[in-house]
Amino acid sequence: MIEPRIEHPAYTLHHPRWLRQHVSTYWWLSKPSYLAFILREISSVFVAWTIVYLLLAAGAVSQGAVAYADFLDWSSAPAVLTLNVISVGFLVFHAVTWFNLAPQAMVIHAGGRRVPGAVIAASNYAAWAIATALIAWLLLRRG
Amino acid sequence: MTRKDDAMARRSFEPILWILFSAGGVLSALLLPVLLFLFGLAFPLGWLTAPSHERLLVLLSHPLARIGGVILCLLSLFHWAHRFRYTLYDGLQIKHLHDTINTLCYGGAIAGSLWAAYVLWRIP
Numbered sequence: 423m424i425e426p427r428i429e430h431p432a433y434t435l436h437h438p439r440w441l442r443q444h445v446s447t448y449w450w451l452s453k454p455s456y457l458a459f460i461l462r463e464i465s466s467v468f469v470a471w472t473i474v475y476l477l478l479a480a481g482a483v484s485q486g487a488v489a490y491a492d493f494l495d496w497s498s499a500p501a502v503l504t505l506n507v508i509s510v511g512f513l514v515f516h517a518v519t520w521f522n523l524a525p526q527a528m529v530i531h532a533g534g535r536r537v538p539g540a541v542i543a544a545s546n547y548a549a550w551a552i553a554t555a556l557i558a559w560l561l562l563r564r565g
Numbered sequence: 566m567t568r569k570d571d572a573m574a575r576r577s578f579e580p581i582l583w584i585l586f587s588a589g590g591v592l593s594a595l596l597l598p599v600l601l602f603l604f605g606l607a608f609p610l611g612w613l614t615a616p617s618h619e620r621l622l623v624l625l626s627h628p629l630a631r632i633g634g635v636i637l638c639l640l641s642l643f644h645w646a647h648r649f650r651y652t653l654y655d656g657l658q659i660k661h662l663h664d665t666i667n668t669l670c671y672g673g674a675i676a677g678s679l680w681a682a683y684v685l686w687r688i689p
Contacts, residue, residue: 450656460656466648469593472601473641473677477684479604480634483625484688487618498609506605513601517594527587554599560624561603561616 465516468509475506521546582647582671589644592637622689631685638681639674646670 446452450460482493496502524546525539608615616624624630650670654660 445658447657460652463648463652463656466645466652469589469597469641470645470649470673470677472593472597472605473638473645473681475605476600477638477677477681480625480688481684483618483621484684490618490621494608494615497605503606503609506601506609510598510602510606513593513598516590517598520590520594550595553595557596557599558603562613 461512462515462519465512465519468512469516471505471509472513475509517550521550582643585640585643586647587644589640589642589647593641593644596637597641625685625688631688634685635678635682639678642674642677642681643671646674 450456479490479493479497482489497506521543525542528542530537530542603613604615607613625634647670650666653666654663659666
């Protein structure tokens with residue numbers, strides 16, 4: 423005998439007819455803003471892939487020069503490149519949507535006044551630019 | 566544990582998971598686009614010259630890179646776990662599978678973090 427579960431009414435025996443409307447599995451295709459929402463959420467999958475990819479790179483570096491050269495070869499395979507082109511797009515989308523939302527998530531007061539949202543967003547973008555420049559400099563400088 | 570206690574315990578984890586999600590969101594937005602652009606596109610396509618093996622070893626063996634790398638991986642993976650979990654709930658409406666989804670998402674994030682710690686620890 424299955425005990426009725428309040429959290430999961432779908433599994434309740436002899437459940438009364440649903441009063442609410444059934445929502446299609448593809449509800450997020452019905453409006454551009456819904457699609458943007460779901461794409462923003464999906465960006466997290468590409469965040470995870472990026473971590474896996476960078477860990478593969480770091481693992482190859484730790485194994486030696488040959489393994490690192492093999493990794494660089496593998497990274498230029500068409501399938502990997504295609505995935506990474508899509509991933510970079512999603513990462514930028516993630517960053518932009520994240521920084522644009524920051525003013526709503528962070529309420530900062532300075533001198534008894536609320537710091538305007540535009541200032542918070544701008545400082546996030548500035549931090550992004552600095553972090554990007556620093557990493558590029560570390561990886562690209564010669565000597 | 567009764568079902569109510571169970572629900573309470575699960576709920577009390579939510580703020581911690583949300584903080585991990587949020588910190589991971591910031592860190593991944595700041596650092597990952599440039600890293601993937603360079604290692605995923607610019608170096609393989611030959612737009613820019615990839616750093617030499619020796620140079621990367623020097624960079625990665627720095628204590629700050631090891632610790633920062635593990636933190637970046639851990640937070641980004643928990644960001645993924647939390648966001649993807651709710652995407653599955655809302656997008657596919659499969660909230661009734663929450664035990665499986667939680668195990669896969671947070672279990673994956675924990676496994677990935679351990680992998681990151683192992684990889685960065687082993688760098689000579």
